Amino acid sequence: MTLSFLSLLALAAAGASAFSIGRTANPASRSAALTGRDTSGLTPGCKNTPTSRKCWGQYDINTNYYDTIFHTGRTVEYWLNVEEIDCAPDGYKRKCMVANGTMPGPAITADWGDDVVVHVTNNIATNGTAIHFHGIRQLNNNQYDGTPGVTQCPIPPGESMTYKFHASQYGTSMWHSHFSVQYSMGLHGPLVINGPATADYDEDLGSVFMTDWGHETEFDIWATVATFNVTFDGALTGLVNGLNTGNCTDAPANERDPNCLNEGKKFELAFEAGKKYRLRIINIATEAWFQFSIDGHRMTVIAADLVPIVPYETDSVLVNMGQRYDIIVEANAAPDDYWLRSGFVSSCIPNGAPENITGIVRYNKDSTKTPTSVSTVVRQAFCLDESAASVVPWLPIDVTNMNGGISSENVTGEYQDKKFLRWSFNMAEGGFMWTNWSEPALGDVVSGNLGAIPKSDNVFPVGLSNPSTAAPSKNTSSELDWTILVLEELTPIPGISHPMHLHGHDFVVLASGIAKWDGTTDAWQFKNPLRRDTAVLPPNGHIVLGWPLDNPGIWALHCHIPWHSSQGFAATILESPSLITGSGATSDWTKDGAPQCEKWNKWYPTSPYKQDDSGI
Numbered sequence: 001m002t003l004s005f006l007s008l009l010a011l012a013a014a015g016a017s018a019f020s021i022g023r024t025a026n027p028a029s030r031s032a033a034l035t036g037r038d039t040s041g042l043t044p045g046c047k048n049t050p051t052s053r054k055c056w057g058q059y060d061i062n063t064n065y066y067d068t069i070f071h072t073g074r075t076v077e078y079w080l081n082v083e084e085i086d087c088a089p090d091g092y093k094r095k096c097m098v099a100n101g102t103m104p105g106p107a108i109t110a111d112w113g114d115d116v117v118v119h120v121t122n123n124i125a126t127n128g129t130a131i132h133f134h135g136i137r138q139l140n141n142n143q144y145d146g147t148p149g150v151t152q153c154p155i156p157p158g159e160s161m162t163y164k165f166h167a168s169q170y171g172t173s174m175w176h177s178h179f180s181v182q183y184s185m186g187l188h189g190p191l192v193i194n195g196p197a198t199a200d201y202d203e204d205l206g207s208v209f210m211t212d213w214g215h216e217t218e219f220d221i222w223a224t225v226a227t228f229n230v231t232f233d234g235a236l237t238g239l240v241n242g243l244n245t246g247n248c249t250d251a252p253a254n255e256r257d258p259n260c261l262n263e264g265k266k267f268e269l270a271f272e273a274g275k276k277y278r279l280r281i282i283n284i285a286t287e288a289w290f291q292f293s294i295d296g297h298r299m300t301v302i303a304a305d306l307v308p309i310v311p312y313e314t315d316s317v318l319v320n321m322g323q324r325y326d327i328i329v330e331a332n333a334a335p336d337d338y339w340l341r342s343g344f345v346s347s348c349i350p351n352g353a354p355e356n357i358t359g360i361v362r363y364n365k366d367s368t369k370t371p372t373s374v375s376t377v378v379r380q381a382f383c384l385d386e387s388a389a390s391v392v393p394w395l396p397i398d399v400t401n402m403n404g405g406i407s408s409e410n411v412t413g414e415y416q417d418k419k420f421l422r423w424s425f426n427m428a429e430g431g432f433m434w435t436n437w438s439e440p441a442l443g444d445v446v447s448g449n450l451g452a453i454p455k456s457d458n459v460f461p462v463g464l465s466n467p468s469t470a471a472p473s474k475n476t477s478s479e480l481d482w483t484i485l486v487l488e489e490l491t492p493i494p495g496i497s498h499p500m501h502l503h504g505h506d507f508v509v510l511a512s513g514i515a516k517w518d519g520t521t522d523a524w525q526f527k528n529p530l531r532r533d534t535a536v537l538p539p540n541g542h543i544v545l546g547w548p549l550d551n552p553g554i555w556a557l558h559c560h561i562p563w564h565s566s567q568g569f570a571a572t573i574l575e576s577p578s579l580i581t582g583s584g585a586t587s588d589w590t591k592d593g594a595p596q597c598e599k600w601n602k603w604y605p606t607s608p609y610k611q612d613d614s615g616i
C-alpha cells in the first residue's frame with residue numbers, strides 16, 4: 001500500500017483518523033479516461049444552433065474544461081448596486097437586501113472563455129457585504145472568491161469592490177452575498193455562462209430561482225435561531241423567481257396588517273407548442289428542499305451544477321440548497337395552463353403553504369386562467385439528492401488510480417453554554433468556524449504568517465504545506481494528487497440533510513448513504529463518479545468527497561443552509577498554502593483586498609450591529 005506523502009501531510013495536520021486508498025500514480029491510464037463521449041456527427045468548428053448544441057466553435061462538449069483553459073479575449077462588465085429596500089414579493093411589505101432593486105438581482109451573463117468583471121457598491125447603511133460567485137473555480141484567483149473573513153474583509157457601507165474572474169466552465173450558477181444571512185434577504189442573482197450542452201433545445205428561458213420566504217427578516221429570525229433554536233420552524237411560504245401570491249388580505253379590512261398590500265402575483269412562462277425550452281433551476285432557499293416539476297410535462301436533465309451530464313428523462317428533479325439543474329422541457333402537452341411546482345418537500349421541514357410555491361406555464365400567453373392541472377409526481381419522503389446513478393458526468397473522470405489520503409470527520413452539534421448550537425467537524429482545529437471579518441485568512445497567507453490564521457477559522461490543511469517542497473510535477477486534474485474527505489453526520493437531529501458546498505472546485509462524490517461508512521472503499525465509485533459543487537450529506541449518514549489538489553487557495557467548505565453555516569458549520573480548506581502567493585491568486589490582493597480591510601476597520605467600530613454568527 002503506497003501512502004502518498006502529500007496526503008500524509010494533510011492528514012497529520014488535520015489530525016483525523018485516516019488511511020490512504022494507496023493507489024500508485026499512473027498518469028497514462030488517467031488521461032485515457034478523459035476522451036469524452038461519442039459525438040460522431042459533430043463537425044469540427046461547428047456552430048451552436050438549436051440542432052447542434054454540443055458544438056462551440058473550436059471547442060465542444062467533449063473539451064476537458066479543467067485542463068483546457070482558453071480566453072476569448074472578451075471582458076463582460078457588470079455593476080451591482082447593493083441596497084436595503086422595502087419589497088413585497090408575495091404582497092406583504094418587509095425589508096429586503098437586493099442588487100439594483102430586484103430579487104433575484106440582475107443576471108450576470110458571459111460566454112465560456114470570457115473574463116468577467118463585477119463592480120459591487122455597498123449602499124446598505126447597516127451591513128458590510130461580499131459577493132461570492134457560486135461554483136466558479138477561481139483557478140489561481142482566490143482573492144476574488146468573495147468570502148468575508150476568509151478571502152477578504154467585508155465591503156463597508158458606501159464603498160465598492162471590483163471582482164474579476166475567468167469563465168473557465170459553462171452552465172448555470174448564481175452570485176450571492178456571503179455575509180451572514182444576507183443572501184436570504186434577497187441578495188442573489190443568476191450567473192449564466194453560455195457554452196455547449198449535451199442535448200438540443202430551441203430556446204433558453206433563463207433561470208428559475210426557488211426559495212422559502214417569510215414576513216420577518218432573516219436577520220430578525222437569526223436573532224432567535226442564534227440563541228436557542230436547534231434550527232428553524234420553517235417559513236410561511238416561498239417564491240419562484242421572486243414572485244408569489246399570498247393570502248394576507250383574507251383578514252377583515254379593519255384587522256388587516258398595514259404591511260399587507262395586495263395579493264402578489266405568480267411567475268409565468270409562455271410556451272409555444274412543439275418547442276423545446278431550456279430552464280435553469282436554482283435553489284437559493286434558506287432552508288427548503290425542492291422537487292421541481294411542471295404538470296403534464298416531463299423533462300430532460302442536462303447538467304448538475306456546472307457539470308454537463310449524460311441526458312436523462314424524469315418527471316421531477318430534486319434540487320437542494322446551492323444546487324442547480326439545467327433541464328429541457330418540450331412543449332408537447334395539450335395547449336393549456338399548467339402549474340409549475342417548486343415541489344416543496346414537507347418531510348424535511350414544515351412550510352405555511354408548501355403546495356403554493358408555484359408558477360404558471362401558459363401555452364397562450366394572454367390567458368389569465370388559474371390552472372386546474374394536477375401533479376402525478378410521487379413526492380420523496382427523504383431529504384436526499386437525485387440518485388447518483390442518474391447523474392452521470394458527460395466528460396468522464398476516472399479516479400481509480402488517484403493518489404490520495406482519506407480523512408474522516410464526524411459532524412456533530414453541541415450546545416455551547418446550554419444556549420448556542422454549534423455544528424462541528426474537524427475537531428482537532430476547533431470544530432466550527434467563527435471568522436474574524438477584520439482578519440481574512442488570505443491576508444495571513446499573503447504576509448507569510450500561516451501561524452497567525454485564527455484558530456476559529458477551523459482550518460483544514462490539504463496539499464503542499466512546506467515552501468521548500470517541489471510543486472506538483474503534473475498538470476492535469478486527473479493526474480494530480482487528490483484529497484478525500486469522509487463526512488459522517490452524527491447529530492441527534494433527525495431528518496435534516498446538509499447540502500455541502502465547496503468553493504474553488506467541483507468535487508467527486510465517491511459514495512454517500514443514509515448509513516454510517518463501513519470503513520472500506522469497496523462500495524465507492526471511482527469510475528466517472530458523480531461530480532458537482534454541492535451535494536447532500538444524508539441525515540445520520542455519510543458522504544465521501546474528493547477533489548484534485550490543483551487550485552492553491554483558501555476555500556470555504558460549508559453547509560448551504562444559512563442557519564447552519566451561521567452556526568459554524570464550515571471549515572476553511574487551506575490548499576497548498578506554499579503555492580498560493582506564487583500562483584497569481586494574491587497578485588491583486590493588496591490592491592483590492594487590503595483596502596477593504598482598511599476601510600472596514602475604520603467603519604466597523606461605528607457599525608450599529610456586531611458580528612453575531614460565523615460571519616459567512
Ligand SMILES: *[C@@H]1O[C@H](CO)[C@@H](O)[C@H](O)[C@H]1NC(C)=O
Pocket residue numbers: 078079080081100106
Ligand atoms: C445597477 O445600477 C447601477 C446604478 O444605478 C447602474 O449603473 C448599473 O448599470 C445597474 N446594473 C445592472 C446590471 O443593471
Ligand SMILES: *[C@@H]1O[C@H](CO)[C@@H](O)[C@H](O)[C@H]1NC(C)=O
Pocket residue numbers: 126127128180219220609610611612
Ligand atoms: C445587517 O442589517 C440588518 C438590518 O439593518 C440588521 O438587522 C442586522 O443585524 C445587520 N447584521 C450585521 C451582521 O451587521
Ligand SMILES: *[C@@H]1O[C@H](CO)[C@@H](O)[C@H](O)[C@H]1NC(C)=O
Pocket residue numbers: 224228229232233
Ligand atoms: C424557537 O423559535 C420560535 C420562532 O421560530 C419561537 O416561537 C420559540 O420560542 C423559539 N424557542 C426557543 C426555545 O427560543
Ligand SMILES: *[C@@H]1O[C@H](CO)[C@@H](O)[C@H](O)[C@H]1NC(C)=O
Pocket residue numbers: 237246247248352353356
Ligand atoms: C393563508 O394564511 C394562513 C394563515 O393566515 C396560512 O395558514 C395558510 O397556509 C395560507 N395559505 C396560503 C395558500 O398561502
Ligand SMILES: *[C@@H]1O[C@H](CO)[C@@H](O)[C@H](O)[C@H]1NC(C)=O
Pocket residue numbers: 247339355356357358
Ligand atoms: C394554492 O392555494 C389556493 C388556496 O389558497 C388553492 O386554491 C390553489 O389550488 C393552490 N394551489 C397551487 C398549485 O398553487
Ligand SMILES: *[C@@H]1O[C@H](CO)[C@@H](O)[C@H](O)[C@H]1NC(C)=O
Pocket residue numbers: 016017408409410427490
Ligand atoms: C467519530 O466517531 C466515532 C464514534 O462514533 C469514533 O469512533 C471516531 O473516532 C470518531 N472520529 C473522529 C475523526 O473523531
Ligand SMILES: *[C@@H]1O[C@H](CO)[C@@H](O)[C@H](O)[C@H]1NC(C)=O
Pocket residue numbers: 436437438439
Ligand atoms: C480580529 O482581528 C483584528 C485584526 O487582526 C484584531 O484586532 C481583533 O482583536 C480580532 N478580533 C477577535 C475577536 O479576535
Ligand SMILES: *[C@@H]1O[C@H](CO)[C@@H](O)[C@H](O)[C@H]1NC(C)=O
Pocket residue numbers: 473474475
Ligand atoms: C505545467 O504547466 C506549466 C505552465 O502552465 C508548464 O510550464 C510545465 O511544463 C507543465 N508541466 C508539466 C509536467 O507538464
Ligand SMILES: [Cu+2]
Pocket residue numbers: 497498499559560561564565569
Ligand atoms: Cu446543515
